[in-house]
Amino acid sequence: MAVPVILVTGFLGAGKTTLINHLLTHAGGRRLAAVVNDFGAVNIDAALVAENADGVMSLANGCICCSLQGDLLRTLSGLLRRDPCPEGIIIETSGVSDPAEVVRTLLDPVVWREAPLETVIAVADAAALAADPALLDDALCRSQVTSADIVALNKADLVDEAGLARARAALSRLRAERVIFPVSDGAIAAELAFAGTDYAPVPADPRAAARARFVTPRFESTTFVSDDALSLPAFQQAITRLAPSLVRAKGFVCFADHPGRPMLFQLVGDRATLGPAPAGAEPGATRLVLIAEMGRLAASGAEDALHRCVAATPG
Numbered sequence: 001m002a003v004p005v006i007l008v009t010g011f012l013g014a015g016k017t018t019l020i021n022h023l024l025t026h027a028g029g030r031r032l033a034a035v036v037n038d039f040g041a042v043n044i045d046a047a048l049v050a051e052n053a054d055g056v057m058s059l060a061n062g063c064i065c066c067s068l069q070g071d072l073l074r075t076l077s078g079l080l081r082r083d084p085c086p087e088g089i090i091i092e093t094s095g096v097s098d099p100a101e102v103v104r105t106l107l108d109p110v111v112w113r114e115a116p117l118e119t120v121i122a123v124a125d126a127a128a129l130a131a132d133p134a135l136l137d138d139a140l141c142r143s144q145v146t147s148a149d150i151v152a153l154n155k156a157d158l159v160d161e162a163g164l165a166r167a168r169a170a171l172s173r174l175r176a177e178r179v180i181f182p183v184s185d186g187a188i189a190a191e192l193a194f195a196g197t198d199y200a201p202v203p204a205d206p207r208a209a210a211r212a213r214f215v216t217p218r219f220e221s222t223t224f225v226s227d228d229a230l231s232l233p234a235f236q237q238a239i240t241r242l243a244p245s246l247v248r249a250k251g252f253v254c255f256a257d258h259p260g261r262p263m264l265f266q267l268v269g270d271r272a273t274l275g276p277a278p279a280g281a282e283p284g285a286t287r288l289v290l291i292a293e294m295g296r297l298a299a300s301g302a303e304d305a306l307h308r309c310v311a312a313t314p315g
Helices: 016-025 044-049 069-080 099-106 109-114 126-131 133-137 139-146 161-172 232-245 296-300 302-307
Strands: 005-010 032-036 055-058 088-092 117-125 150-154 180-182 209-213 219-226 248-253 263-268 271-276 286-293
Touching: 005 016, 005 099, 016 032, 016 088, 016 117, 016 150, 032 069, 069 088, 069 099, 069 109, 099 109, 099 117, 099 139, 109 271, 117 126, 117 139, 117 263, 126 133, 126 150, 126 161, 133 139, 133 161, 150 161, 161 180, 219 296, 219 302, 232 248, 232 263, 232 296, 232 302, 286 296, 286 302, 296 302
Parallel strands: 005 088, 005 117, 032 055, 032 088, 117 150, 150 180
Antiparallel strands: 209 219, 219 286, 248 263, 248 286, 263 271
């Protein structure tokens, strides 16, 4: 079974470890392992997250984006062979790491097959950006933000509305507003990190879509279910049209163009992937979860757009 990976990046002191601890303590019953990369002789981060993680692996005295890439892959291999295997892996990069190289490593097809990259979260410091938006002129800071699917604008409680607006405006020059989320104490909505594959029960009417509100009031989700295969070109067109309204989407899709080969689809931020579904995926059914800010799903016509992909002709 494939184990999803969350990559957490961000500059020194932004609150990465705090955010990881939040995810570990709001895991929804999942067994999560953590891989931390504190750039120093004493690995403080490992000690900070150890209390909450199912397992903590430490990569010390090196940068995960360069000298420790081999160590990272060996560490992932070891975690995947544990019994029981973790149900998710959170990787923290050092504050001096460029995550772009780590993302490329995790998107390698061999790695993806066993440990698919689920979400890249960049942690930004709202107070620091409010005081000096030019911090994002730094090449490393820019790479950390542009490599991310979601930006957690942490320490939002430490700035006033004007300061928060300045910080958001600085980030929005690099990332779309819909993926920037002000948070305090690293308390990002867990639904944004792990979309999960625990989909709602299949409705009796295959055209039905189950809508639910998250615990986080800002978001809602729709589960799209179809017993009929979809047209791949029509699906690609629909997702291209819907993507600006979505925070993320994930699920199994069956295409008439590739009968008997269910695919795993994931959209998070601006990154979309489509690859072979893991073992156990139902071969003839499409089940997708779409997540958006409250009110945007209906406005986007998401359900109708996906229904038109069933045995559809592109266009």
